[in-house]
Amino acid sequence: MRAEAVTPASSAHALDLSRRRLFTRLTVIALSSLLLLGALILALGSGSQSIAPDEVIQALQDRESVKKSVALIIHEVRLPRALAGALVGLNLAVAGALLQGVVRSPLGDPYILGVSAGGGFAAAATSLRVEGFPPDAVPVMAFIGALIGALIVYAIAWDGSGVTTTRLALAGVALTAMMSALTTTVVVMSVQGGGQIIFQWLVGGLYTAGWREYHLIVPYSIAGFVLAMMLARRANILALGDEMAQGLGLHVEWTRFLMSAVAAVLAGSAVAVAGLIAFVGLLVPFVARRLVGSDFRFLLPTCALLGAALLVGADTAARVTFPALFDLKNVEFPVGIITALIGGPLFLWLVRARRAQW
Amino acid sequence: MLSATSVRRVIAVLLALTLIVVLGAPLASAQEGGEPRTIVDFVGRQVTLEAPPQRIVGMSASISEMLFAIGVTPVGVTSGMDYPPEAASLPDFGTGYQPNLEALAALEPDLIIGNAQLNMSILDKLEAIAPTIMVMTMTASDVPQNVRLLGQATWHDTEAEYLARAYDGYLALADKLGAGQEGPSIVFIVGTLDVPNYGKSATYFGDMAKRLGATNIADGEADAGPFPGYAQLSVEAVVDADPDFVFTVTRGAPTPMPETMASDPIWSSLSAFQNGRVIELDNRLFVESPGPRFIEAMAQLYDIFYGEGME
Numbered sequence: 070m071r072a073e074a075v076t077p078a079s080s081a082h083a084l085d086l087s088r089r090r091l092f093t094r095l096t097v098i099a100l101s102s103l104l105l106l107g108a109l110i111l112a113l114g115s116g117s118q119s120i121a122p123d124e125v126i127q128a129l130q131d132r133e134s135v136k137k138s139v140a141l142i143i144h145e146v147r148l149p150r151a152l153a154g155a156l157v158g159l160n161l162a163v164a165g166a167l168l169q170g171v172v173r174s175p176l177g178d179p180y181i182l183g184v185s186a187g188g189g190f191a192a193a194a195t196s197l198r199v200e201g202f203p204p205d206a207v208p209v210m211a212f213i214g215a216l217i218g219a220l221i222v223y224a225i226a227w228d229g230s231g232v233t234t235t236r237l238a239l240a241g242v243a244l245t246a247m248m249s250a251l252t253t254t255v256v257v258m259s260v261q262g263g264g265q266i267i268f269q270w271l272v273g274g275l276y277t278a279g280w281r282e283y284h285l286i287v288p289y290s291i292a293g294f295v296l297a298m299m300l301a302r303r304a305n306i307l308a309l310g311d312e313m314a315q316g317l318g319l320h321v322e323w324t325r326f327l328m329s330a331v332a333a334v335l336a337g338s339a340v341a342v343a344g345l346i347a348f349v350g351l352l353v354p355f356v357a358r359r360l361v362g363s364d365f366r367f368l369l370p371t372c373a374l375l376g377a378a379l380l381v382g383a384d385t386a387a388r389v390t391f392p393a394l395f396d397l398k399n400v401e402f403p404v405g406i407i408t409a410l411i412g413g414p415l416f417l418w419l420v421r422a423r424r425a426q427w
Numbered sequence: 428m429l430s431a432t433s434v435r436r437v438i439a440v441l442l443a444l445t446l447i448v449v450l451g452a453p454l455a456s457a458q459e460g461g462e463p464r465t466i467v468d469f470v471g472r473q474v475t476l477e478a479p480p481q482r483i484v485g486m487s488a489s490i491s492e493m494l495f496a497i498g499v500t501p502v503g504v505t506s507g508m509d510y511p512p513e514a515a516s517l518p519d520f521g522t523g524y525q526p527n528l529e530a531l532a533a534l535e536p537d538l539i540i541g542n543a544q545l546n547m548s549i550l551d552k553l554e555a556i557a558p559t560i561m562v563m564t565m566t567a568s569d570v571p572q573n574v575r576l577l578g579q580a581t582w583h584d585t586e587a588e589y590l591a592r593a594y595d596g597y598l599a600l601a602d603k604l605g606a607g608q609e610g611p612s613i614v615f616i617v618g619t620l621d622v623p624n625y626g627k628s629a630t631y632f633g634d635m636a637k638r639l640g641a642t643n644i645a646d647g648e649a650d651a652g653p654f655p656g657y658a659q660l661s662v663e664a665v666v667d668a669d670p671d672f673v674f675t676v677t678r679g680a681p682t683p684m685p686e687t688m689a690s691d692p693i694w695s696s697l698s699a700f701q702n703g704r705v706i707e708l709d710n711r712l713f714v715e716s717p718g719p720r721f722i723e724a725m726a727q728l729y730d731i732f733y734g735e736g737m738e
Contacts, residue, residue: 118533141532145555257653276525279552399506399521399530 094367097360101374105155108381112151115389117399118142145279153278154384154404155377156290157343158353160335162376163297165350166357166368167332170304171325172223174234175419178351179215179336182237183244187218188333188340189271190248193255204281208289212337218244219329238420249345273346273405275384282342289338294373296331301365304328308363346405348412349376355415383407466580468560469543469573476558479582480538484531486553487523487542488514488711489564490577492718494540497578497586503534510711510720532556538580565656566634567721571595574719590719601638601725610640611671611732617657617714619680620687620694629656631717632674632708635725639732644668662693669698672731673705676714683707706731 113125120128120139128135128143135143161179168184169177179185191214195202222244226236249271256271303324306314311321339346357371384404391402465475482502485491491504495511505526506519518534521527524545531539536557543563546553553559560580562573571591578587613636615626625645628637633656637643644665648658675684685705688694699705708714712724 116529117527118529136535138533138535141535141556142529145552146528146532277549277552279555281551399519399527401525401527 090362094361094364094371098367098370098374101371101378105374105378105381108378108385109151109155112154112381112385113143113147115385116142116147117389149280149283150275150278150384151381153283153286153342154275154380156283156286157275157278157339157346158349158376158378158380159373160286160290160293160339160376161346161349162353162357162372162379163294163369164332164335164339165376166354166365166372167297167300167304167328167335168219168350169354170307170365171328171332172226172237173308174237175355176234176237176241176351176416177354178348178416179219179332179339180345180347180350181241181245181416183218183222183241183248184215184333184336185218185340185345186245186248186252187221188212188215188337189345190214190252190255191337192341193252197255198258205285208285208338208341210337211341212289212334215337215340216330216333218248219333223325223329234420271344272403273344273408274387274403275343276401276403278342286338286342289334293331293335293338294369297328297335297369298366300324300328300331301369304365305363308365344403344405346380347409348416349380349408351419352408352412352415353379355419380404380408383411464579464582466560466576468576469563470547470561472561474558474560474580476538476580480536480558480580482534482536483538483540483581484520484534484536485540486526486546488716489718490540490542490562492716492720493564493570493574493577494581496590496719497574497581497583499577499581499583502536503531510716528552528556540577540580564631564717565629566631566717567594567638567725568598568634570718570721571598594719594722597722597725598638601729604729605638605640608640608733610636610642612642612644612668613672613674614644614660614665614668614670614699615674616684617654617676618678620684620691622679623660624652624654624657625660626657630714631721632676632713632724635713635721635728636674636732639725639729641672641732644670666693666697671699671704673697673699674713675705675707676710677707678710 110122110125113129114120114122118138120142124135124139125143128139129148132140132144164179164184165177167177168179168182169175171177172182176182188211192207192211195210196204196207222237222240225240226233228236252271303319306317306319307321307324307328309317314321314324336350353372353376354368357368357375361367361371384407387402387404387407391407392398392400463475463477465473467473483494483499484501484503485494485505487505488508488510491501491508491514492510494501495514500513501517503518503520504514505523506521508514508517508519518530520530520534523542526549528549531553539553539557539559541550541553541559541561543561546561550559550561560576562576564570564573571594574587574591574594578584578591615630615632615636616623617626618624625648626633626643627645627648627650628634628643633643645658645660648660650657651659673688677683680687685707688700688705694700697705712720712727
């Protein structure tokens with residue numbers, strides 16, 4: 070808040086403005102919810118088997134009232150996949166928003182920063198190389214790998230006063246390349262059949278997302294989002310700049326660490342379920358920031374909803390639209406391809422625009 | 428009051444019904460089966476089947492061929508399956524390693540026979556659709572036991588037992604035939620010349636060749652590359668061994684390996700190449716679909732090795 074001579078008129082005007090702003094923000098959040106709902110409905114209604122919308126609704130209301138195959142497709146194939154996909158999108162988008170706050174750059178995307186790659190390597194190494202490793206513990210390992218990845222990149226890009234976009238991108242690229250090489254090594258060492266599914270995982274796909282994966286990710290999504298919201302005020306203060314934040318009594322480095330850790334929880338569990346999905350954490354906060362501004366209390370929920378909607382929509386495109394484009398039957402593409410196709414150009418533009426400020 | 432004709436009619440109908448029931452009983456019991464069964468599959472899982480499954484799918488061509496062999500027509504098959512010919516007209520649900528789960532569910536199967544090598548990572552998704560049994564067929568000698576397992580799971584025990592015995596007998600006979608032979612030395616390549624995988628005697632093809640007396644030059648090497656039973660050899664090692672036969676199955680390139688070898692100075696210098704003993708094999712028959720047709724495959728192979736029919 071800027072210190073100005075407070076007159077009754079100007080304060081009334083400011084109140085009016087902030088009220089209008091609040092209204093806009095809540096409207097955006099409501100519309101984002103609707104968008105997510107629409108994406109979910111579309112996902113449940115489309116696939117290689119055509120099921121009419123009323124039959125989808127009927128199947129959701131009462132499993133027994135529809136044909137067995139329809140019930141199976143809706144309840145065991147499409148629904149768990151759509152829900153797991155929504156949570157993966159939520160996790161990546163919220164992680165992106167948090168990381169952008171940490172590094173104060175729009176390039177704070179878990180995929181670019183090496184967070185996903187670190188998590189991916191940890192997940193691949195434990196699930197493929199450690200015999201009998203409990204699948205439920207894979208997200209924990211992914212979280213640790215993601216956190217280490219984030220800290221390395223951050224430490225390298227940090228020059229005492231802040232991180233520059235270029236340094237961040239370079240450090241992220243280097244770490245991601247290294248981690249991908251290690252992940253590929255692990256995969257090559259372990260591929261005994263099933264290679265195609267591991268390939269999906271490397272590009273980031275939801276083919277294997279079912280109820281098991283949904284139940285695996287849901288506690289991390291809830292905990293991660295709640296923790297992120299609890300950090301929202303601190304993140305807002307951090308955004309004012311280190312000196313100002315310190316002046317306001319914020320423990321700057323500790324806040325950064327907490328935000329990175331929450332981002333790692335979110336990104337790590339997303340990676341453990343869906344592999345390395347590109348650019349969701351870049352794309353969604355970028356759009357959300359333009360819609361609701363940079364107040365984290367509103368930015369985070371908007372990112373969560375839009376991220377979920379984007380991934381569910383992109384996955385539907387990967388399952389249905391893309392194969393139809395190439396006239397392929399019973400084949401699907403990894404959703405990571407779609408997000409990379411949308412996010413890649415944006416990333417290039419951001420790097421070219423050299424927007425260290427946002 | 429019933430008239431005499433009506434009584435006669437009722438008796439006739441009753442008699443007819445009795446006849447149908449009596450005559451149909453064995454048939455019905457073969458189909459109904461009565462008791463639930465618990466099957467122990469390849470990975471040691473216990474799967475209980477309440478009644479004889481009526482809508483069965485196999486997650487690979489190998490499994491589907493075994494089903495056809497014991498008289499079970501699956502309700503759908505993996506894509507590209509062309510043997511037996513009727514398989515081509517069945518609905519397909521994508522590849523065995525990444526099936527389209529929706530298309531699979533749409534078939535409403537009541538038993539899924541999965542491939543333990545390819546489908547373990549999606550076992551929970553398959554189980555959500557129908558009870559799932561995992562099998563694995565690496566070599567011809569796995570075929571009899573898997574046929575028995577499939578027979579048990581589909582209540583086709585008798586057919587399966589007959590076939591399995593015939594297969595066992597054939598394998599014993601082939602072993603005797605091969606044991607007395609001074610077989611050729613061979614090399615077996617799957618892939619392309621740039622990315623070759625050298626199949627050892629642990630592979631389906633390698634095992635059949637070994638039974639018929641062949642020596643595989645890759646056998647001393649450790650497993651390497653993405654497939655179990657395959658090794659990576661240097662071209663020098665192949666030139667050094669100069670095998671009698673080079674068998675190829677080209678995957679991942681439009682030009683078959685024998686043609687590619689013609690324009691390669693090293694490969695074309697091999698004796699096998701100059702003697703016309705570089706042979707591109709049928710992928711399904713010799714690699715991808717280990718199953719009942721191992722008999723046909725071994726007969727062809729014996730012909731190639733010894734130039735006469737295996738009688």
